[in-house]
Amino acid sequence: RSVQDAWRERNRVVAGAMGQVTALVPITALKDWLSVRDSLTNVSLIQRVDLQAITRDRAQVTLYFAGAQDQLRIALAQRNLTLAQQGGVWIISRGEPARAAQ
Numbered sequence: 001r002s003v004q005d006a007w008r009e010r011n012r013v014v015a016g017a018m019g020q021v022t023a024l025v026p027i028t029a030l031k032d033w034l035s036v037r038d039s040l041t042n043v044s045l046i047q048r049v050d051l052q053a054i055t056r057d058r059a060q061v062t063l064y065f066a067g068a069q070d071q072l073r074i075a076l077a078q079r080n081l082t083l084a085q086q087g088g089v090w091i092i093s094r095g096e097p098a099r100a101a102q
Contacts, residue, residue: 017067022052023083023090025059033059036092039079045072061092 027033033054040049045065052060065072073083082093 018047018064019067019069019072020062020064021069021072021083021090022060022062023092025061025092027054027057027059036081036094039081040076040092043072043075043079045075 025033025036027036036059037049037051040046040061040063043065045067046063047066048064050062050064052062054060063072069083076083076092080095082091082095084091084093
């Protein structure tokens with residue numbers, strides 16, 4: 001029971017609490033971006049995904065989400081996505097934490 005209570009407390013979203021984060025998404029092909037975009041749009045905390053720029057090897061996005069960043073990280077992990085900060089830049093990657101952005 002205490003484990004369930006702790007999980008509920010960690011994942012409770014405070015009404016009206018909104019955040020945003022701009023991040024890079026490493027990609028090798030357009031299909032990589034489309035796959036990540038589809039995963040992002042299926043995260044219930046994420047209200048909106050704005051594509052800021054895209055090149056051959058990365059996309060830059062701004063995520064608007066409900067709750068705190070830790071809650072966003074947990075929700076992304078449930079979709080096999082990792083949110084990590086590297087050198088002052090947020091990186092969203094599939095699976096394991098991304099290596100340093102080039």
